[in-house]
Amino acid sequence: xxxxxxxxxxxxxxxxxxxxxxxxxxxxxxxxxxxxxxxxxxxxxxxx
Amino acid sequence: xxxxxxxxxxxxxxxxxxxxxxxxxxxxxxxxxxxxxxxxxxxxxxxxxxxxxxxxxxxxxxxxxxxxxxxxxxxxxxxxxxxxxxxxxxxxxxxxxxxxxxxxxxxxxxxxxxxxxxxxxxxxxxxxxxxxxxxxxxxxxxxxxxxxxxxxxxxxxxxxxxxxxxxxxxxxxxxxxxxxxxxxxxxxxxxxxxxxxxxxxxxxxxxxxxxxxxxxxxxxxxxxxxxxxxxxxxxxxxxxxxxxxxxxxxxxxxxxxxxxxxxxxxxxxxxxxxxxxxxxxxxxxxxxxxxxxxxxxxxxxxxxxxxxxxxxxxxxxxxxxxxxxxxxxxxxxxxxxxxxxxxxxxxxxxxxxxxxxxxxxxxxxxxxxxxxxxxxxxxxxxxxxxxxxxxxxxxxxxxxxxxxxxxxxxxxxxxxxxxxxxxxxxxxxxxxxxxxxxxxxxxxxxxxxxxxxxxxxxxxxxxxxxxxxxxxxxxxxxxxxxxxxxxxxxxxxxxxxxxxxxxxxxxxxxxxxxxxxxxxxxxxxxxxxxxxxxxxxxxxxxxxxxxxxxxxxxxxxxxxxxxxxxxxxxxxxxxxxxxxxxxxxxxxxxxxxxxxxxxxxxxxxxxxxxxxxxxxxxxxxxxxxxxxxxxxxxxxxxxxxxxxxxxxxxxxxxxxxxxxxxxxxxxxxxxxxxxxxxxxxxxxxxxxxxxxxxxxxxxxxxxxxxxxxxxxxxxxxxxxxxxxxxxx
Numbered sequence: 001x002x003x004x005x006x007x008x009x010x011x012x013x014x015x016x017x018x019x020x021x022x023x024x025x026x027x028x029x030x031x032x033x034x035x036x037x038x039x040x041x042x043x044x045x046x047x048x
Numbered sequence: 049x050x051x052x053x054x055x056x057x058x059x060x061x062x063x064x065x066x067x068x069x070x071x072x073x074x075x076x077x078x079x080x081x082x083x084x085x086x087x088x089x090x091x092x093x094x095x096x097x098x099x100x101x102x103x104x105x106x107x108x109x110x111x112x113x114x115x116x117x118x119x120x121x122x123x124x125x126x127x128x129x130x131x132x133x134x135x136x137x138x139x140x141x142x143x144x145x146x147x148x149x150x151x152x153x154x155x156x157x158x159x160x161x162x163x164x165x166x167x168x169x170x171x172x173x174x175x176x177x178x179x180x181x182x183x184x185x186x187x188x189x190x191x192x193x194x195x196x197x198x199x200x201x202x203x204x205x206x207x208x209x210x211x212x213x214x215x216x217x218x219x220x221x222x223x224x225x226x227x228x229x230x231x232x233x234x235x236x237x238x239x240x241x242x243x244x245x246x247x248x249x250x251x252x253x254x255x256x257x258x259x260x261x262x263x264x265x266x267x268x269x270x271x272x273x274x275x276x277x278x279x280x281x282x283x284x285x286x287x288x289x290x291x292x293x294x295x296x297x298x299x300x301x302x303x304x305x306x307x308x309x310x311x312x313x314x315x316x317x318x319x320x321x322x323x324x325x326x327x328x329x330x331x332x333x334x335x336x337x338x339x340x341x342x343x344x345x346x347x348x349x350x351x352x353x354x355x356x357x358x359x360x361x362x363x364x365x366x367x368x369x370x371x372x373x374x375x376x377x378x379x380x381x382x383x384x385x386x387x388x389x390x391x392x393x394x395x396x397x398x399x400x401x402x403x404x405x406x407x408x409x410x411x412x413x414x415x416x417x418x419x420x421x422x423x424x425x426x427x428x429x430x431x432x433x434x435x436x437x438x439x440x441x442x443x444x445x446x447x448x449x450x451x452x453x454x455x456x457x458x459x460x461x462x463x464x465x466x467x468x469x470x471x472x473x474x475x476x477x478x479x480x481x482x483x484x485x486x487x488x489x490x491x492x493x494x495x496x497x498x499x500x501x502x503x504x505x506x507x508x509x510x511x512x513x514x515x516x517x518x519x520x521x522x523x524x525x526x527x528x529x530x531x532x533x534x535x536x537x538x539x540x541x542x543x544x545x546x547x548x549x550x551x552x553x554x555x556x557x558x559x560x561x562x563x564x565x566x567x568x569x570x571x572x573x574x575x576x577x578x579x580x581x582x583x584x585x586x587x588x589x590x591x592x593x594x595x596x597x598x599x600x601x602x603x604x605x606x607x608x609x610x611x612x613x614x615x616x617x618x619x620x621x622x623x624x625x626x627x628x629x630x631x632x633x634x635x636x637x638x639x640x641x642x643x644x645x646x647x648x649x650x651x652x653x654x655x656x657x658x659x660x661x662x663x664x665x666x667x668x669x670x671x672x673x674x675x676x677x678x679x680x681x682x683x684x685x686x687x688x689x690x691x692x693x694x695x696x697x698x699x700x701x702x703x704x705x706x707x708x709x710x711x712x713x714x715x716x717x718x719x720x721x722x723x724x725x726x727x728x729x730x731x732x733x734x735x736x737x738x739x740x741x742x743x744x745x746x747x748x749x750x751x752x753x754x755x756x757x758x759x760x761x762x763x764x765x766x767x768x769x770x771x772x773x774x775x776x
Contacts, residue, residue, distance in 0.1 A: 006420030010621075013425060017617035024611070 088137045088169045089248060092157060092193065093177035094186050095143030096583050098205040100124075101235040102177060103140035106245065110599070113592060114455035116464075117143060117581050118482060118500040121153040123160055123168060130249035139171060142499075145185070147192045147294050152507070153499040161196060162287055173199045173253060175244070180210035180217055180232075181584070183352060187344045191260065194226075195293060197286030199253035203244060204232045209584060214356040222351045227257030236589070260343045262293070263335050269296060269321040273314065280311040296321070297333045363458075363584040370462050371582075380466055383459075387450045388549050391523075392541040395442035402442070406435030425620055428687040433616025436683030436698050437608050437676055440524040441601060447520055448600045451489055452593035458583045460485065465580060474560045475567030477501055478580060480510040484559065487517035488552070489600075491735045495742055505571040511742060512566060512752055513559040515735050518552045518727060520600075521675040525726045526551055528679050531699040533719035547723075555727045558759070612680050615670055619644065619684045623666075639663075639685065658725065658764040659718040659772075661707060668725075675731045717771040721764045728760035 001009070091099050095117030104111055107126030112119055124140040141160055142153035149155040156165075163170035174193055178186040183204075193200060204219055223230035229247045233240015247253075262270055273292035277283045283291060295310075295318055310318075325332045369375045410431045417423040454460050460482065468478030479501050487494030494514045501507040518526070530544050567573070622644035628637060639645050647669070648662025655665050663685050671678035679698070686701035705713040730736070730753045739749040 001418060001420065001422065003420040006418075006422035010421035010425040013422075014617055014621040017614040021611070021614045021618065 086135050086137050087173060088139065088171045089173050089175050090139045090141055090160060090171035091175045091177060092141050092161065092189070093143060093205075094145055094179055094182070094189060096581065097143065097177050097179040097186065098235040099143065099177045100140055102175075102203065102205070102241070102244070103138060105235060105238055105241045107138055110595060111140065112596070113589075114460065116455060116458065116461040116482065116583060118153070118479075118497060119455075121156075121496055121499040123156055125168075128245070128248070131246055132249060134249075136248060137169070138175075139168065144189060146189050147290065148297060151500050151502040156499075161193065162291060163284070171198065173201065173248075175201045175203060175248075177203045177205050177235075180204045180206045181213055181215065183210075183215075183217060184341075184344055184348045187347065188340060191340055191344060192290065192293075194256040194260075195286065195290035197255060197289075200226075200228045200256050201244065201247050201253065202226065202228055202230045203235075203240060204230060205235050205240075207232045207239075208234050208237075213361060214354055216353045216355050218351045218353075222347075225347055225351065227254055229253070236586075260340065263339045265325075265330060266296060266332055266336055269317075269332075272317055273321075276311070276314045276317050280313045293336065297336045361584065363582070366585055367462065367582065370459070371465050376462070376466050380463060383450075383454070385545070385549065387447070388545040388552070389541060390450070391443050391446050391548070392544050395446055396541075398442040399439055402435075402439045406431060406439065409435070421624070424624065425617065429616050429620030429684055430613065432683035432687035432698070433619070433680035434608050434613050437524055437612055437680050438605065440527060440676075440679070441604060443523055443527060444520050444604055445597050445601055447523065448489065448597050449593060452596050453588050456586070456588040456593055458585045461580060461582050465582065468580075470560070471563075474564035475573075476509065476560070476563045477503065477506045480506065480563075483510050483514055484517050484556075487514040487519060490519050490521070491515040491517070491732065492738050495735070495738050498742070503573060505567075505573040508743065508748065509563050509566045509571050511739055512748065512755075513563045515730060515732065515752065515756065516555050516559040516562065516728065518555040519675070519732075521732065522551075522726050524676045524679045525671075526723055528682065528699060528702075529719045529723045532702050532714050533716050547720075551723050551727055554724065558728060562755070562759075607674070607676075608680075611673065612677055615673060615677055616680050616684050619666075619670060619681055622647075623685055644685070657768070658761065659715075659721055659768040661713055663705070663713075664722065668729075668731075671731050673733055675726060678726070678731075715776070717768065717776040721768045721771070724767055725760045725764045728756055728763055730756035 091103055093099050096119075100111050100113045100120050103109065103124065103126060104113065106128040108128075109124070109126045111124050111126075120140060120142045122142065126138050126140065128136050128138055130136055139160060141157040144154040144157045147158050147161065149158040159165045160168050161171065161174070174196070176190045176193060178190065190200070190202065202222070204217060204222070207217070210217060217232070219230045219232040229250075231240050231243045231247060233243065235241070270289065270292050273295060274285075274289045277288035277291055278285050281288075321332075370379055410427050413423060413426050413431065417426070454463070463485065464478055464481035467481040471478055471480060480498070482500070483494045483497040485494075486497050491514050494517070495511050498507045498510045498514070501510060526548055530547055533547075534544060623639050623642050625642060628641045633641075640649070644666050645662065648665045651665045651669070652662040655661075655668065660668070663682075666685060667678045667681040670681045682702060683698045686698060686705060702714050703712075707713055736749045736753065739752060740746055743749070
């Protein structure tokens, strides 16, 4: 892969990371149970 | 004089001798959940009686359990299946000693049982979990639940412990007397779970029939209030009766703990009765409570038998040392020292292994890919950022292993007992200890755990100071700084552990100091009396501890693979672009020209008095998302700077970092000051969000950011300037 292609690929990954951070909450999806059962977890319904 | 208000007795037709206006209501005769709706069970009982263990066994969930009161502070909903394969909803509720809630966690239980929570279905049936070693006390709450007129299943948990203590309980006799299914079991060993599931699968369950006569002077008040609550406040008939009894016994606590407002008519009736009794000098509240206990005492007398006179138990004998005013502290200090020593010694080998694997991965990528931005992104962004943080996984696991061990054996409650005296000196409640201790792992569950504190001001003080306890996210920062401060293996693990212990001590002292200050200024209140139940010691449940460790490890790795990965990638971009016009420029010049370099230069004047340069400044900004991001940020910044040949651990790159004049950046003084900054500064968005939720306002989290970060700056300024003046 030449330098230009590498640059395009790197910038695309950066853009994906930014989108991931911005839409983190929406991407999180349904949670399973967790150890604390509370910590910053938006849902209290911990169904399997 | 005989009283005429009684809890329902199913009698021959299952409806019993209910008052006429209740009998007319549409009560379930035997309250069968035969409708299409999924039946809802509430699981209730005193704190630390094994509700969550039973809940986990029934639902297959993995809610946190521990051998101390107050582990569960919020309701949890799970699903189990009947023997016929029908789904059943189970609500695990925080432990409570009675319906008269005194703290926010108990209020959750009360409100769900009384059907006041809009977000929670009202339970159709109630599973009362009883601690068999404390039957009389446990039955008080059950007695109040009987008032609600719902079908009840009683689980006599910890029967093995009761037998060991010489208490024999006739479960069949208890069942006959209460009129509800009674299941003897040991939730920890899974005994009684099948029987409970079978009982829950029954299409119909009898209503409780234990008779309890409300004392005659109080009966007319109960009847009048019940009618008003039912008609004026829209309560279902039996809930109205239970609430009437509650209002008459614990009016203040019911009001304080956030009850739904009562109608003017009900308040008027209540005030009138209170005034009338006050005029007569009758202790109506005490009479009501005593009559309940009398009834329970008679019941317990008939169903229990002591097989031997109880001497001091093994727990009592161990407690003679562990909560001793001298030996207790010695043991406590030894345990803490052992914990920190283990973090350095035991974790060394797995850490070195991970470190070498991360370096090998970096080398492999470099040898496989041709030079370019994508390769740099992988090596300097992803591997340096994520690899830099993953290396601390063994230490995090050791910390959680020790904390799990203390929780599981029951030592945690003893530690709270020991800490009550020093904590009361600064005006903190002894109950604040468990939230504060929990904050060593993470401030979020710590802040949630403050719900067990009754007094609102005490609770707020604890919430405000909890993030000062050094959480596990600070651990990687401390470890990196200690590794940078003390290179190589020249110094023994004991010295490193000592520095670490000092940081933990500093955070704890800071928390106590600020609690003292807040209790004397913003949040004045008298120090309350602490009543804490010391659970019997139990052998550690390694299965639960290991499960908890795996969950924490997964959480840590998930964080590293998501948020930290994304931040590392973005940070790599910010430290690489815009590129310097001269491609041959040194890494130092290149990064100074980047977006991150420019931003760092803007804030540098603010942090230079602390001995920090703009590169550290970037780390401080990015780690506002989570403290451990500082480590990955350093990995990215110094990885980028070190150029193509960098595969060395971050600490080596940091040790080589210099100011423009050639002076070393990370001097021992700067490393210490940086650790101190992380001890005090509020650098966690999740904690801010949870404080906002728990205090229901932005005022307190904003105040917390201001006072913590302000303190961090001032303390670091003083420490750095004093250190410089002394020639360090």
